[in-house]
Amino acid sequence: MEKIAESNEYSNDLKGKILGMMFYEPSTRTRLSFETSMKRLGGSCIGFVGIDASSVSKGENLADTSKMLESYSDAIVLRHSLEGVSKFISDIVDVPVINAGDGAGQHPTQTLLDLYTMKKELGKLKDFTVSLVGDLKYGRTVHSLAYALALFGINMNFVSPKELSMPDEILHDLEKNNISFNQTNDIKDILNNSDVLYVTRIQKERFPDVEEYSKIKGAYLIDKKLIEGKNLIVMHPLPRVDEISHDIDNTKYNTYFKQAFNGVPVRMAILNTLIKNKF
Structure with missing residues (x-):
């Protein structure tokens, strides 16, 4: 194809x-x-x-x-x-x-292309760690992806503001199936333990209260300085707003345009x- x-x-x-x-x-x-x-x-x-x-x-x-x-x-x-x-x-x-x-439910075809991208870039679909970053509450892409990664026994980090953490029902399902995951609101906690940074935007359109969105937007910025020297790739389902700096676009870390293709x-x-x- x-x-x-x-x-x-x-x-x-x-x-x-x-x-x-x-x-x-x-x-x-x-x-x-x-x-x-x-x-x-x-x-x-x-x-x-x-x-x-x-x-x-x-x-x-x-x-x-x-x-x-x-x-x-x-x-x-x-x-x-x-x-x-x-x-x-x-x-x-x-x-x-x-x-x-x-x-804010699921996006299964996005997950299939995400898995395909990881396999192409890392050469496998096992024995690595994916860090899901950003809006994990409303982000349908990360909901589908978490379930799919669990099928391959892949370790996961969930990085988000407390208000946008992964839904409890998904965490419950992962725990029930003995899938390893870690939760944090500080992205620096997981940089040395990530093979993939899967970044998502804070979704303004899903917030019932615009003021709540304003408090959280821009919670994370992935730029070259933050990840320089790290052995990882950066993925994003796109569109991005302000969560990935353009100074990553021409680096080895950028995988989001390949992902889109x-x-x-x-x-x-x-x-x-x-x-x-x-x-």
């Missing part, structure tokens, strides 16, 4: 197939990488981003919109602000439904599996 994603090879595996895109929340990388993936495989995309240009703005409910898109497409990619909504829709339509992020071959593989293999 990588060679196809780089335009070095071509594929018509999904020629004549259509991917339905339902993005109720803003998206850049996830949406564009799914569109790119479908087109790289010879397929096409339809759908909407935001509700203003769709009948949702007229009051059409989610179930009806999904049933309509089901009749037009071979699979649906859904991003929504409500947790669990992708599972709900998958129960009422007969085409594959891919969760592209459900509020990896979303294309990984999502190509997902689409090929769900659509081509279905028929």
Whole structure:
């Protein structure tokens, strides 16, 4: 898939197939990488981003919109602000439904590309430590990633302000499965014990109180001075705001742009599996 994603090879595996895109929340990388993936495989995309240009703005409910898109497409990619909504829709339509992020819940395809990036960069998916940094309460990417890393027995550090710590239910699940993790609010505590810094932004849009966001924003800044001399890589699901300094962009630590590219071959593989293999 990588060679196809780089335009070095071509594929018509999904020629004549259509991917339905339902993005109720803003998206850049996830949406564009799914569109790119479908087109790289010879397929096409339809759908909407935001509700203003769709009948949702007229009051059409989610179930009806999904049933309509089901009749037009071979699979649906859904991003929504409500947790669990992708599972709900998958129960009422007969085409594959891919969760592209459900509020502060999960983001499973991001996790697959994250695991792929770690394996490419570190050469393995075992015997290393990942430090998840930033918004662990509302960050759906770290929720999915924590569960996935646990499947491989990978050690984890959770670094966040107290107000944005990893949800108790996730910590409970990890403890129940004897997964090792450490919690701290001081990033300097874990720098010598990290192979991957997985940084996330503080998500203003998830805060019920903007004043609370203002108190916490900018809690961490990963810059060259902080990590210079450390043997680690820096990942980020993007977009970044002020949590990773641009002075890291041209260093060996920067893995977040490679990570963004990896979303294309990984999502190509997902689409090929769900659509081509279905028929």
